[in-house]
Amino acid sequence: MTFIIKTKKLCMAVCMALSIIACNAQTTIRTGSTPNPDVDYKKLANIDTLANGYVNRNWIKGVATIVVKNGQIIQYKGYGYADAASEKPMQKNSIFRIASQTKAIVSTGILILYDQGKLSLNDPVSKYIPEFAHETVLDKFNAEDTTYTTVAAKRDITIKDLLTHTAGIDYAGIGSDNMKAIYAKNNIPSGLGVIDADLLTTVKTLGKLPLAFQPGTQWRYGLNIDVLGCLIEVISGMNLEDFLRENIFEPLGMNDTWFNLPADKSNRLTSVYTEDSLHNIIPWSKTNFGVDPTYPLISKHYFSGGAGLSSTTYDYAVFLQMIMNGGSYGSKTILSKRTTQMMLHPQLDFLFNGKNNFGLGFEITTDKGSADGSRNEGSFAWGGFFGTTYWADPKEHLICLIMTQQTPNSHNQLSQQFEQLVYASLK
Structure with a gap:
């Protein structure tokens, strides 16, 4: 009886995944002047209050966010500073060191x-x-x-x-x-x-x-x-940057995603911060883990598949939309539908962190994980060392990213609170 129940659940999950991919097949990210009927924009505006509150309390120097619902951008902003010393404002298209967000792309x-x-x-x-x-x-x-x-x-x-x-x-x-x-x-x-x-x-x-x-x-x-x-x-037979550019970045129009960031994009690279012993925010220096914060601008030939890329919230949202579409984006096919399904299928016979499973490159929200937070079962997610977080929720046709450049961060509840506000705004 247990086997039959588990088999039925698996069949239902597979059928749901297939139907979601079918619905999303041609979805591309777009702006829209017409409000999304599935969103309460007054509640969504609470993200402004949240982000500005963190900046005004000096809990972070700056943050950028994007929320995509049914392929439509419903929230896309920068808050605070991309560089606090020069008071350069954070732009919605500022470029971040995404560190471990590189992993899903290389996978x-x-x-x-x-x-x-x-x-x-x-x-x-x-x-x-x-x-x-x-x-x-x-x-x-x-x-x-x-x-x-x-x-x-x-x-x-x-x-x-x-x-x-x-x-x-x-x-x-x-x-x-x-x-x-x-x-x-x-x-x-x-x-x-x-x-x-x-x-x-x-x-x-x-x-x-x-x-x-x-x-x-x-x-x-x-x-x-x-x-x-x-x-x-x-x-x-290609170096990693060239392979990813030819097979992923150029087809998807991810023009701001690089291992070696071009000089003409350097003015959009955010500064990175850390904390002193009293939890005051200070600029990152080369002494921290031996990592020069200007590394995106320095020519490299060692391309780290686990940590080397820099990108924007928008570029990464396009990548996630492609995955949620079942491997295609507009007229471009990056992965086959079946391979994308495998990527999002739980691969472990145990929960790697006590509540969620892991696919071929992503954390996969389980029923247990969903009960502990806002994301639906089947959502896929990860983040990066310097304070970047993303998730995609196929059941809600939802993609969300929030990016800062600070580690450690004593006030690290921002991404969780951002997530709560996003889901609270959905009708």
């Missing part, structure tokens, strides 16, 4: 190669980068001298493991203490900033290091998508 890139028949999701990574063969798993670690022992991995890690963050790869700089130490000793970077190294050489080194756990047994945020970015370069 889409590897799935483009999947659609082209150039790889299988169950392919071992070692098929393309032999250094990932015969991997080991960390057993014991000595913190005093960073020596360690290992056991053999029970299987090779796969491309799907990378997409779902279940490979056993950790993060440099922000991961677990043991793995951070191992990565630091072997000069494995986090992906943020300007990296004076060769991507393939670095990933080959990573492949020789132990995994944090047996592949497929846990979820851990890590350098998985940096490895995927390297795989894109190896399999396609």
